[in-house]
Amino acid sequence: MDIETRTHTALHIVKGALVKVLGDKARWTTSAYVDGNHGRIHIEFDHKPSDEEVMLIEEKVNQVIKEDRDIEILKLDREEAEEKWGDWIYDRFPIPEKIKELDIFHLPGWNVNACNKKHTKTTGEVGKISIVKTRFRNSRNELEVSYDIDD
Ligand SMILES: [Zn+2]
Numbered sequence: 001m002d003i004e005t006r007t008h009t010a011l012h013i014v015k016g017a018l019v020k021v022l023g024d025k026a027r028w029t030t031s032a033y034v035d036g037n038h039g040r041i042h043i044e045f046d047h048k049p050s051d052e053e054v055m056l057i058e059e060k061v062n063q064v065i066k067e068d069r070d071i072e073i074l075k076l077d078r079e080e081a082e083e084k085w086g087d088w089i090y091d092r093f094p095i096p097e098k099i100k101e102l103d104i105f106h107l108p109g110w111n112v113n114a115c116n117k118k119h120t121k122t123t124g125e126v127g128k129i130s131i132v133k134t135r136f137r138n139s140r141n142e143l144e145v146s147y148d149i150d151d
Contacts, residue, residue, distance in 0.1 A: 016111035017060040029091040045143035048136035068124030072106040089114045
């Protein structure tokens with residue numbers, strides 16, 4: 001499996017863990033980057049998480065990877081997807097109104113997101129991840145989480 005596909009899939013798993021540990025207010029992704037086995041996600045948030053919380057996030061991500069869960073990729077009518085999941089499918093970067101059909105990444109009980117990129121079929125294919133850095137920017141109410149996945 002292509003390294004960037006694995007690193008990108010990890011974004012969704014990390015995002016799910018952020019919401020589990022930090023709560024629903026961690027739900028808005030503002031941007032995301034993938035470069036080789038390095039990934040970085042920015043979310044809206046209002047304080048710096050504790051070291052314990054960061055450790056717990058990493059632990060939860062690796063637990064879900066270890067469980068080798070199936071990832072569902074769905075093609076859904078936009079209205080149908082919104083009825084099902086509301087704005088949980090969206091990030092802070094809007095999808096143009098004219099797009100009426102969405103590709104949905106769904107890891108049941110963990111993360112749902114309109115995303116048309118390539119993903120692994122299971123969480124196990126991602127490989128182990130390590131959170132290498134977190135940075136909170138007060139002025140922007142933004143939390144940045146950087147991680148690496150094992151090559
Ligand atoms: Zn994706």
